[in-house]
Amino acid sequence: MTTRVLLVDDQPLLRLGFRMVLESQHDMTVVGEAGDGADAVGMAGGLEPDVVLMDVRMPVMDGIEATRRIVDAGIDSRVLILTTFDLDEYAYAALRAGASGFLLKDVPPTDLLSGIRAVATGDAVVAPSVTRRLLDVFAHQLPDPGHPDRSVPAVVDPRMARLTERERGVLHEVAAARSNAEIAQRLVLSEATVKTHVGRILTKLELRDRVQAAVFAYEVGLVRPSRQPPGQDRKQR
Template identity: 75%
Template sequence: MTITVLLVDDQPLLRMGFRMVIESQPDLRVVGEAGDGAAAAALAAELSPDVVVMDVRMPGVDGIEATRRIAAAGGVSRVLILTTFDLDQYVLAGLRAGASGFLLKDVPPADLLTAIRTVAAGDAVVAPNVTRRLLDAFAHHLPDPDASADGGPDRPAGRVANRRTAGTDRLDRLTDRERDVLGEVAAGLSNAEIAARLVLSEATVKTHVGRILAKLELRDRVQAVVFAYETGLIRPSANPPRHDG
C-alpha cells in the first residue's frame, strides 16, 4: 500500500530535499506541496494525504493553525511537525492542535521515513523518552494559545481552570492501575519499561495503554503525555534541560 504525503514548508529547497528522500521509497509518494498553512489546509482537504509533513514557522497561516484546521476537518490526514528545536517554542501547541508528533529538521533521512510510516499507521512518531524531555523544556515557557485568546486578565486563568477541570473529569474514567500506567507513559517510559516497573507483562501494558487512549478519547501516546501535563497528573522537571545554539 502506498502512503501519500503532503509537504508543507516555505522553503522550496527544503521541500525538494524532502521530496527526493521520500520518493526514493517504493511505498511512499508525495502528492502535493504547499508553502504556507492556508494552502496546506486547502490541499489536505482536496488530496486527503495520509501524512502532512508540516513546518511550523511560515508566513501568513503558520503550521500550528494549519494543523488545527486539518485536525478539525476530521479527515484521514495526520500531521507530522518538523521544527528547529532551539528556535521553535510552539511544538506543544502543535500537539494540542492535533499533530501526531514531531521531528527536528536535521533528522536523518532514515528516521524521517520511519516517522512517516509510523504516523500513517496511526501511532505517535515521538519516542516516549524524547517526548518527556521536550515537554519538560517547553512547559516552562510555552504560552497556552487557548488561554491567551480573547485577552483579559481573568479570562485566561478561567479557561485554564475550566480545561483542567474537564480533564480531571475524564481522568476519573480510569481505574487506579490505568492511572499508574498513564503516569509512567507521561514519565517517558516505553511499554517494556512500564512492564518491568509495575510488574506486568508487556502485553498487559499494551492493553492498558489502548484502554487509556479509548477512555480519554486520545489518538496516541503523545496526546496522552500532553493530557497528563494539562491535568496536573505529572509536572515538568524542576530544572528543564538546556539547549545551546
C-alpha cells in the same frame, strides 16, 4: 498499506530531498507538495493524505495556523511538524494546534520515516530534546497533589475509573515520555502488548494520541510535576 504524505515547505530543494527519502520506501508515497500554509490547507482537504509533513516558517500562512485549520476542519489527516528551530514555543503551539508530532529537520532519515509511520498509525512523536521540557514546563502550571497547601486541587476525572491497574501503569510510563520499547522493558511486557495497552488507554480516555495522554496524566495527578525549574536542562544540550 501505503502511507500517503503531503509535503509542505517553502523551500523547493528541501521538498525534493524529503520526496526522495520518502519515495525510496515501499510503503510511502508523496501525493502532493505545497509551498505555504494556505495551499497546504486546501490540498489537505482535497487530497486527504494520511500525514502532512509541515514546516513552521512559511509565507502567506505559517505551519501552526495551517495545522489548526486542518484539524478544525475535521480533515482526516495527521500533521507532523518538521522545523529547523528547536524552540519550545513552536513545539507547544504546534501541539496545542492539534499536531501529532514535532521533529527537527536535522533528524536522521530513519527517525523521520519512523515518525511518519508512527503518526500515520495514530501515535504521536516529539523530538527527544523537546519532550522532557514540554512535560516539565506544562507540569509546573498544574497542581501537585503531593503538596496539600496548594490552593487548587488535582483534576478529578471519572475516566480514570475505566482503566485497569496495568493500564494506569502504562499511562504513567507514557507520561514519562518513554517509548513502547522502553515501557516493555520496564514493565516486563512485549512491545505488542504495550501497544495494545496504549491503544486501549487512548480509547477509554477518549484521547487523540500519546501527547494528550501525557498531559491527561499530569492533570489528574497520576504523575507529579518535576521539581526542576523549567528550562534548566537547556544548559545540558
